Amino acid sequence: xxxxxxxxxxxxxxxxxxxxxxxxxxxxxxxxxxxxxxxxxxxxxxxxxxxxxxxxxxxxxxxxxxxxxxxxxxxxxxxxxxxxxxxxxxxxxxxxxxxxxxxxxxxxxxxxxxxxxxxxxxxxxxxxxxxxxxxxxxxxxxxxxxxxxxxxxxxxxxxxxxxxxxxxxxxxxxxxxxxxxxxxxxxxxxxxxxxxxxxxxxxxxxxxxxxxxxxxxxxxxxxxxxxxxxxxxxxxxxxxxxxxxxxxxxxxxxxxxxxxxxxxxxxxxxxxxxxxxxxxxxxxxxxxxxxxxxxxxxxxxxxxxxxxxxxxxxxxxxxxx
Amino acid sequence: xxxxxxxxxxxxxxxxxxxxxxxxxxxxxxxxxxxxxxxxxxxxxxxxxxxxxxxxxxxxxxxxxxxxxxxxxxxxxxxxxxxxxxxxxxxxxxxxxxxxxxxxxxxxxxxxxxxxxxxxxxxxxxxxxxxxxxxxxxxxxxxxxxxxxxxxxxxxxxxxxxxxxxxxxxxxxxxxxxxxxxxxxxxxxxxxxxxxxxxxxxxxxxxxxxxxxxxxxxxxxxxxxxxxxxxxxxxxxxxxxxxxxxxxxxxxxxxxxxxxxxxxxxxxxxxxxxxxxxxxxxxxxxxxxxx
Amino acid sequence: xxxxxxxxxxxxxxxxxxxxxxxxxxxxxxxxxxxxxxxxxxxxxxxxxxxxxxxxxxxxxxxxxxxxxxxxxxxxxxxxxxxxxxxxxxxxxxxxxxxxxxxxxxxxxxxxxxxxxxxxxxxxxxxxxxxxxxxxxxxxxxxxxxxxxxxxxxxxxxxxxxxxxxxxxxxxxxxxxxxxxxxxxxxxxxxxxxxxxxxxxxxxxxxxxxxxxxxxxxxxxxxxxxxxxxxxxxxxxxxxxxxxxxxxxxxxxxxxxxxxxxxxxxxxxxxxxxxxxxxxxxxxxxxxxxxxxxxxxxxxxxxxxxxxxxxxxxxx
Numbered sequence: 001x002x003x004x005x006x007x008x009x010x011x012x013x014x015x016x017x018x019x020x021x022x023x024x025x026x027x028x029x030x031x032x033x034x035x036x037x038x039x040x041x042x043x044x045x046x047x048x049x050x051x052x053x054x055x056x057x058x059x060x061x062x063x064x065x066x067x068x069x070x071x072x073x074x075x076x077x078x079x080x081x082x083x084x085x086x087x088x089x090x091x092x093x094x095x096x097x098x099x100x101x102x103x104x105x106x107x108x109x110x111x112x113x114x115x116x117x118x119x120x121x122x123x124x125x126x127x128x129x130x131x132x133x134x135x136x137x138x139x140x141x142x143x144x145x146x147x148x149x150x151x152x153x154x155x156x157x158x159x160x161x162x163x164x165x166x167x168x169x170x171x172x173x174x175x176x177x178x179x180x181x182x183x184x185x186x187x188x189x190x191x192x193x194x195x196x197x198x199x200x201x202x203x204x205x206x207x208x209x210x211x212x213x214x215x216x217x218x219x220x221x222x223x224x225x226x227x228x229x230x231x232x233x234x235x236x237x238x239x240x241x242x243x244x245x246x247x248x249x250x251x252x253x254x255x256x257x258x259x260x261x262x263x264x265x266x267x268x269x270x271x272x273x274x275x276x277x278x279x280x281x282x283x284x285x286x287x288x289x290x291x292x293x294x295x296x297x298x299x300x301x302x303x304x305x306x307x308x309x310x311x312x313x314x315x316x317x318x319x320x321x
Numbered sequence: 322x323x324x325x326x327x328x329x330x331x332x333x334x335x336x337x338x339x340x341x342x343x344x345x346x347x348x349x350x351x352x353x354x355x356x357x358x359x360x361x362x363x364x365x366x367x368x369x370x371x372x373x374x375x376x377x378x379x380x381x382x383x384x385x386x387x388x389x390x391x392x393x394x395x396x397x398x399x400x401x402x403x404x405x406x407x408x409x410x411x412x413x414x415x416x417x418x419x420x421x422x423x424x425x426x427x428x429x430x431x432x433x434x435x436x437x438x439x440x441x442x443x444x445x446x447x448x449x450x451x452x453x454x455x456x457x458x459x460x461x462x463x464x465x466x467x468x469x470x471x472x473x474x475x476x477x478x479x480x481x482x483x484x485x486x487x488x489x490x491x492x493x494x495x496x497x498x499x500x501x502x503x504x505x506x507x508x509x510x511x512x513x514x515x516x517x518x519x520x521x522x523x524x525x526x527x528x529x530x531x532x533x534x535x536x537x538x539x540x541x542x543x544x545x546x547x548x549x550x551x552x553x554x555x556x557x558x559x560x561x562x563x564x565x566x567x568x569x570x571x572x573x574x575x576x577x578x579x580x581x582x583x584x585x586x587x588x589x590x591x592x593x594x595x596x597x598x599x600x601x602x603x604x605x606x607x608x609x610x611x612x
Numbered sequence: 613x614x615x616x617x618x619x620x621x622x623x624x625x626x627x628x629x630x631x632x633x634x635x636x637x638x639x640x641x642x643x644x645x646x647x648x649x650x651x652x653x654x655x656x657x658x659x660x661x662x663x664x665x666x667x668x669x670x671x672x673x674x675x676x677x678x679x680x681x682x683x684x685x686x687x688x689x690x691x692x693x694x695x696x697x698x699x700x701x702x703x704x705x706x707x708x709x710x711x712x713x714x715x716x717x718x719x720x721x722x723x724x725x726x727x728x729x730x731x732x733x734x735x736x737x738x739x740x741x742x743x744x745x746x747x748x749x750x751x752x753x754x755x756x757x758x759x760x761x762x763x764x765x766x767x768x769x770x771x772x773x774x775x776x777x778x779x780x781x782x783x784x785x786x787x788x789x790x791x792x793x794x795x796x797x798x799x800x801x802x803x804x805x806x807x808x809x810x811x812x813x814x815x816x817x818x819x820x821x822x823x824x825x826x827x828x829x830x831x832x833x834x835x836x837x838x839x840x841x842x843x844x845x846x847x848x849x850x851x852x853x854x855x856x857x858x859x860x861x862x863x864x865x866x867x868x869x870x871x872x873x874x875x876x877x878x879x880x881x882x883x884x885x886x887x888x889x890x891x892x893x894x895x896x897x898x899x900x901x902x903x904x905x906x907x908x909x910x911x912x913x914x915x916x917x918x919x920x921x922x923x924x925x926x927x928x
Contacts, residue, residue: 055829089831096829101822106844115840116830161826168830345746448630453904455863456881456897460635463885463893540755544867547757548882567761567871574765581758592753 004204005172006030010067021277023049025228031204038219039208046228051176051208056084090120093170097177099157103149110145113164136163155186171203224248227284234308244310246289346597352590359406369397371404371557380573389579401557402583413538416476421531424481428488446482454479467550491523536591559584624905689895699895710876714861717800725807732812748805757867760798777873799864814846855911
């Protein structure tokens with residue numbers, strides 16, 4: 001099946017005092033109908049910028065320097081602002097990271113969700129909204145509609161956000177760090193909810209997170225991002241069992257679930273993420289990579305691999321640690 | 322917030338350039354310079370004596386001899402406008418200056434002095450600024466009788482609480498700063514800290530606020546003079562001219578129309594300049610006094 | 613909420629007492645006594661003494677202040693020195709005119725100002741925004757009584773569309789309305805500009821909030837986002853400024869009433885100041901200060917009700 005949403009060679013940079021910060025470099029990704037794609041990486045790796053670009057809501061100061069974002073083959077960047085708006089919500093819906101601030105504090109939940117559904121036509125009746133709230137597990141949904149956002153817990157607000165997105169019947173649902181702002185119990189509940197919804201949602205889902213557990217639970221395919229690039233893309237099982245990029249391996253090793261046997265210590269990746277306004281000449285990960293050699297430091301790597309792609313000079317030659 | 326940076330020569334030149342780049346600020350600057358020159362050079366540029374009567378020439382419409390016409394007593398309106406600029410700006414600058422000084426002192430005292438004094442002064446500032454300004458002004462005028470001195474006192478009284486509050490806030494914020502604490506540890510006296518460290522750092526925002534209040538004060542002076550409660554006739558106050566023109570509205574409407582123009586222009590000019598200065602000096606926007 | 617309300621009202625009462633004591637004390641701080649000032653230099657000593665007694669000036673100052681407050685509490689603001697009519701009666705007679713003028717002026721300024729402010733946000737950084745910016749500053753800075761005089765010349769004298777003086781015939785709403793148009797325009801125009809700027813600034817801040825991003829992500833129209841979502845948040849600071857601004861509306865009204873010889877608080881007090889009619893001046897100042905403090909306090913309480921977050925913080 002062909003890609004529903006695809007990002008091709010996308011580069012985005014932010015204007016900063018005295019230069020530009022290259023948030024995304026040559027990113028290529030796609031997601032098919034019925035598929036769940038995970039995007040994982042540390043904070044500052046560009047994953048949230050990528051999510052914002054996918055829905056056409058880059059923050060002020062961000063410029064797209066090249067590439068395309070295609071929805072069913074059509075480049076969204078070349079549509080008029082009004083057509084872009086027509087896609088947002090209806091074709092591509094988004095669930096944001098922070099459920100504390102994602103809702104307007106002075107309007108009731110029911111009013112806001114109704115306004116969202118009314119963005120592309122008739123506002124949905126409150127009964128229909130209540131039914132969806134019930135489906136995402138909100139007790140007493142009719143009462144919830146009359147409440148203000150601050151009267152709900154973070155988990156409940158995130159459920160409302162997911163319900164609102166589903167009510168739009170989108171082709172693509174993007175969830176930007178949907179569980180990051182929640183505590184562990186809430187996180188488990190939201191993951192559970194998303195898994196249940198996956199079964200009867202016939203579009204594509206993109207989940208952006210820094211949490212490998214979320215990826216393992218929910219996704220079919222995963223893209224690992226580092227310093228604005230996709231360094232490895234693979235099926236979830238392949239990545240977890242056989243990570244090819246040194247960064248993916250390090251990332252998996254640092255998962256709190258994998259404590260080094262015998263020591264009780266949590267491994268960490270040495271060094272720091274490179275400054276995105278002054279990138280190194282070679283591979284961006286070279287400074288922190290245990291396998292880096294002279295070539296890695298001087299020339300940028302190219303995508304290698306069949307079926308799965310790895311952005312590394314040493315991908316083919318490396319030995320298992 | 323460092324004042325040293327703001328007042329250095331290079332920064333000043335930058336302010337000037339930024340102001341010239343902003344068309345509104347530039348228009349304001351031109352108008353203000355125009356009125357300031359009128360005020361300074363009034364004796365040399367006014368074609369007639371502003372209070373010399375010539376009853377035979379009353380209510381003349383603008384002509385070559387009297388560019389702006391004459392009023393009900395045959396006085397040359399252009400000369401009265403020019404001398405009026407001197408009066409309006411004189412009163413505005415004097416009173417705003419006094420109010421600024423008073424606000425500065427009381428604000429420093431409240432911000433750096435003992436807690437109880439601060440509480441008392443804040444109650445006074447709050448009480449004074451919670452009065453509708455005009456009624457307070459009218460009460461003072463009733464007690465003292467109208468006149469230029471009363472007018473200046475009234476303006477000082479209604480203006481200074483806002484300045485004092487600004488200075489107090491600034492002082493409180495600075496008093497806890499590291500360099501002040503360091504000075505105190507080094508044994509610097511209160512006077513030294515106040516004069517050498519706090520004063521230069523709190524005056525920048527105050528000057529912006531003072532500039533922005535000049536048009537408000539010009540308006541108040543003209544308004545009270547229009548009500549015959551400000552500058553006493555026959556002094557050529559713009560407010561007096563409006564009042565006299567208003568009384569002759571049907572016979573000679575040009576008098577009141579002409580009398581309003583300098584007032585409108587001056588308030589516009591000073592406001593435009595103030596806005597421009599604020600945008601350049603203080604992008605966050607200083608608070609404005611209303612009511 | 614009740615707790616907060618009690619504290620807020622208490623503070624206002626304290627300020628009112630401080631202000632009145634200060635005003636009353638001021639009369640005695642200045643040289644010369646009010647009675648002789650009021651009567652002028654040619655008054656006989658007997659006449660002065662009689663007036664002093666009538667004004668209660670022969671009592672010690674603390675007794676006077678105590679009497680003054682006791683009387684105020686009973687709704688007695690004193691008696692007009694000249695006409696002998698109770699001051700409160702005179703105030704209540706003209707106050708509705710001033711209140712009507714203030715409310716109508718604020719009303720049209722509010723509607724127009726908010727609309728223009730929203731327009732500046734919807735078309736931000738275009739020529740519409742810039743034009744509205746210059747217009748706002750211009751109307752803010754022009755004195756209301758000059759607008760009143762020019763309006764009077766054009767619409768009442770030259771075009772003869774509207775009455776030049778007065779507040780209209782009693783019992784004839786149509787003529788009262790016609791007499792209200794020019795004064796309300798003059799009093800409100802500055803506030804149109806001020807509110808437009810305030811709403812624009814407040815709105816632009818709100819437009820950066822994450823919940824606006826949510827609304828955009830759902831594809832809502834920018835116009836709907838501004839009017840239906842951002843305005844409700846942005847309006848809260850506007851209300852508190854509005855109440856404080858009622859003071860400046862009243863100031864403008866004093867001058868504008870005088871231009872149109874419109875019976876009201878302004879014409880009452882300016883007439884009394886000229887004749888140095890102390891009881892009327894002091895009574896009016898007290899009345900207007902109390903009224904103004906009541907408006908500001910009410911606005912604070914309204915904000916607490918409008919913003920559900922503040923409401924709940926207060927509730928505890």
